[in-house]
Amino acid sequence: MTERDPEAPGLARLAGLIADETRAACLLALLDGRAWTAGELARHAGVAASTLSEHLGKLVAGGLLAEERQGRHRYVRLADERVAHLVEDLAAQVAPQAAARRPRTLRASSAGSAMARGRTCYDHLAGRLGITVTDALTGRGLLRQDTGFALTDAGLGWFEYAGIALKPTGRRPLARACLDWTERRPHLAGVAGAALCRHALDTGWCVRIGSERAVRVTPAGEEALSELLGIDPAELR
Amino acid sequence: MTERDPEAPGLARLAGLIADETRAACLLALLDGRAWTAGELARHAGVAASTLSEHLGKLVAGGLLAEERQGRHRYVRLADERVAHLVEDLAAQVAPQAAARRPRTLRASSAGSAMARGRTCYDHLAGRLGITVTDALTGRGLLRQDTGFALTDAGLGWFEYAGIALKPTGRRPLARACLDWTERRPHLAGVAGAALCRHALDTGWCVRIGSERAVRVTPAGEEALSELLGIDPAELR
DNA sequence: AGGACACTTCGGCGCCCGCCGGACCGTGCG
DNA sequence: CGCACGGTCCGGCGGGCGCCGAAGTGTCCT
Numbered sequence: 001m002t003e004r005d006p007e008a009p010g011l012a013r014l015a016g017l018i019a020d021e022t023r024a025a026c027l028l029a030l031l032d033g034r035a036w037t038a039g040e041l042a043r044h045a046g047v048a049a050s051t052l053s054e055h056l057g058k059l060v061a062g063g064l065l066a067e068e069r070q071g072r073h074r075y076v077r078l079a080d081e082r083v084a085h086l087v088e089d090l091a092a093q094v095a096p097q098a099a100a101r102r103p104r105t106l107r108a109s110s111a112g113s114a115m116a117r118g119r120t121c122y123d124h125l126a127g128r129l130g131i132t133v134t135d136a137l138t139g140r141g142l143l144r145q146d147t148g149f150a151l152t153d154a155g156l157g158w159f160e161y162a163g164i165a166l167k168p169t170g171r172r173p174l175a176r177a178c179l180d181w182t183e184r185r186p187h188l189a190g191v192a193g194a195a196l197c198r199h200a201l202d203t204g205w206c207v208r209i210g211s212e213r214a215v216r217v218t219p220a221g222e223e224a225l226s227e228l229l230g231i232d233p234a235e236l237r
Numbered sequence: 238m239t240e241r242d243p244e245a246p247g248l249a250r251l252a253g254l255i256a257d258e259t260r261a262a263c264l265l266a267l268l269d270g271r272a273w274t275a276g277e278l279a280r281h282a283g284v285a286a287s288t289l290s291e292h293l294g295k296l297v298a299g300g301l302l303a304e305e306r307q308g309r310h311r312y313v314r315l316a317d318e319r320v321a322h323l324v325e326d327l328a329a330q331v332a333p334q335a336a337a338r339r340p341r342t343l344r345a346s347s348a349g350s351a352m353a354r355g356r357t358c359y360d361h362l363a364g365r366l367g368i369t370v371t372d373a374l375t376g377r378g379l380l381r382q383d384t385g386f387a388l389t390d391a392g393l394g395w396f397e398y399a400g401i402a403l404k405p406t407g408r409r410p411l412a413r414a415c416l417d418w419t420e421r422r423p424h425l426a427g428v429a430g431a432a433l434c435r436h437a438l439d440t441g442w443c444v445r446i447g448s449e450r451a452v453r454v455t456p457a458g459e460e461a462l463s464e465l466l467g468i469d470p471a472e473l474r
Numbered sequence: 475a476g477g478a479c480a481c482t483t484c485g486g487c488g489c490c491c492g493c494c495g496g497a498c499c500g501t502g503c504g
Numbered sequence: 505c506g507c508a509c510g511g512t513c514c515g516g517c518g519g520g521c522g523c524c525g526a527a528g529t530g531t532c533c534t
Contacts, residue, residue, distance in 0.1 A: 009261075011265065015253070019253035028245055089326060093319060094244055150382075
């Protein structure tokens with residue numbers, strides 16, 4: 001009959017890179033958008049350094065990770081935004097089942113709630129913080145979600161007014177919806193999402209909690225978000 | 238250190254479903270949006286019926302496929318639009334490497350060109366046809382791609398004028414970009430893309446070529462697309 | 475009723491791959 | 505300079521899984 005699609009082997013190989021629990025754990029950890037050392041990932045994943053070294057080799061060879069060697073350290077991060085998008089989407093597909101199990105231990109629950117309040121998702125804001133900002137933009141007519149997902153002209157003006165530069169880079173879309181897997185709702189990603197997140201961290205609207213992906217809104221951030229987007233500070237706590 | 242993400246096992250399991258070449262071939266085949274019998278897929282993939290039966294069992298159990306049993310036939314199709322999106326995205330990630338190898342045999346090349354001219358991608362139009370229509374919508378101010386991807390108000394009016402109903406279904410976005418993996422450019426998917434494709438097939442603007450994913454524009458279709466979107470019929474040949 | 479056919483179940487085979495520990499190599503620090 | 509340490513390479517082990525053919529079940533046709 002018709003021959004098997006020629007891209008089937010490539011598809012299988014790509015999926016195979018993610019199909020290992022240890023590698024999956026690495027990719028999820030790297031979703032914070034930062035570079036980790038091989039050792040950190042090995043401890044995080046709970047396997048021997050030698051094992052993780054091989055995993056990194058495969059992920060780098062497969063184009064999912066970019067590496068940067070500094071002295072005796074090997075730093076790796078997600079190769080680009082496309083890979084982050086891919087992992088997000090896969091994780092979001094899994095989430096519906098995960099939503100069924102509720103937080104078990106107190107510690108997991110409180111750690112979970114910090115993450116649920118606000119975190120970074122690769123290079124943009126996510127969690128309730130990300131949703132709140134996205135909703136505020138939409139409610140003020142700066143972002144259009146009813147017929148797709150795009151900034152309006154007023155939205156472009158808002159970014160300019162707020163002093164957040166949006167420089168178009170290659171083919172990456174200016175605005176893109178990223179499905180949050182705790183809130184199960186779309187939030188702002190793409191160039192605009194990344195610029196907003198960077199601005200928020202640079203100007204001190206948010207700070208990272210420890211070395212984790214979770215972020216916290218500062219008093220200065222509350223004031224700025226209230227003024228620029230009419231967000232009630234209580235929503236962020 | 239910090240514990241491994243709790244969704245790592247789920248992510249690995251999901252990817253594992255796609256990580257087999259035979260299952261990948263099935264998923265790609267099913268991207269045409271139609272239901273295939275187990276036997277058809279077995280012949281397509283070139284494995285024994287018994288082998289394929291087991292694969293289908295896993296894909297269905299994993300939620301990637303929906304099945305429908307009719308008499309002695311087992312029909313399967315992609316479970317929903319989310320799954321189609323996922324497979325598309327993974328395939329698009331693979332495509333860059335595939336683009337390097339050019340068509341080899343004449344037969345593959347001509348079969349490829351029919352697919353490249355126009356085809357369905359799950360439930361919307363893709364290939365050069367999909368791109369041309371998307372570009373025409375964008376050029377006429379009906380679709381906005383510069384700040385994201387969304388229909389404009391004029392675009393909503395166009396669909397109404399053309400007699401294509403857009404009924405919002407659940408959470409599925411009205412317009413969404415789908416990256417075409419032959420053209421490497423975004424084309425219209427989502428509710429609007431599906432409605433447009435269905436309308437095109439129902440009213441005879443396009444017909445399927447054989448039992449494949451490839452579609453051909455009819456003379457009536459050329460006239461309609463020229464009148465409604467100013468598309469030069471020569472672009473579609 | 476009987477036979478053809480689509481699909482499923484089962485047992486067995488063989489390969490692939492993730493894991494580890496131990497040896498090795500290079501960097502950085504005291 | 506030498507030791508500690510991060511990372512890599514290698515051999516070997518074990519489990520998981522995709523494959524098949526043969527036997528079994530249910531459906532449709534004649």
